[in-house]
Amino acid sequence: MYEYLTGLVTVVQPNYIVVDVNGVGYRLLCANPYRYHVDQTKRVRVYVYQAVRDDDISLYGFADSDEKELFIQLLGVSGIGPKSALAILANPDHQGLIDAIADDDVSYLTKFPGIGKKTAGQIVLDLRDSIQKKPTGPLLSLNSQPTKTDNPALDDALAALKALGYKEREVKKLAKQLMKTDAKTTDDYLRAGLKLISQ
Incomplete structure (x- = not known):
């Protein structure tokens, strides 16, 4: 997975730009390609999201x-x-x-x-x-981070639940319930959280 690319913008088209990174041209689909300009001297950093489908792999570019x-x-x-x-x-x-x-x-x-x-x-x-x-x-x-508590093990478990795809509101509700359990490790909290969700 790419985080960002740093290179020279060599092409600007209505729906994409091409960023040359050490001789490799990456085609990035952008919401507004015209915020960039073709410039062979100034390197730019473009944040990247890679989308993979059965018939296509595309890169999307973002200003920040x-x-x-x-x-x-x-x-x-x-x-x-x-x-x-x-x-x-x-x-x-x-x-x-x-x-x-x-x-x-x-x-x-x-x-x-x-x-x-x-x-x-x-x-x-x-x-x-x-x-x-x-x-x-x-x-x-x-606010992409799960609810923070004073308990690092619980925080890690909440982050893991969010990474699994559970919504912020679900995680916030679970945090309150998990604080009342006797769990001590991240694994304990995660197991307890998954059990509560499945009930």
Whole structure:
């Protein structure tokens, strides 16, 4: 899995760029390729997500890790594929998108191509718990980390549950229940958490 590429932008097209990294050209599909310019002297860092399907392997490029994280979270929504996620991110107002999700503003989300009322509602349902307003400013941040406690073993177990695909709200609820158990190790907490989920 790639995290980012650093190299020279050699091609800019309407839906992709090519980044030359030590003589190898990587084609990266981008929400807005025109934020980059062909420049044989200035190296750029582009964050990358690799999507593998039966008939295709594609690389998606992002200006920063926050944009990449937002793309990944959008992919986790039922009915949203890479093409739809890129179309949503093509709007430079990512803050407006995050605000809309946090505020349950379905009508804002239906303005994006291919996003109907049902899919917009699903975006809000799936992502609102992972988006958190910062009280000290207008910016919002993606809250991709599970609930933190004063117990490192429990924290690791919660992180493992989230890595398995459980939603933030499920993990938060489990954290409270797991604190009441007599588990001591990460493995104990993880086993107890999985048992509670399956009940």
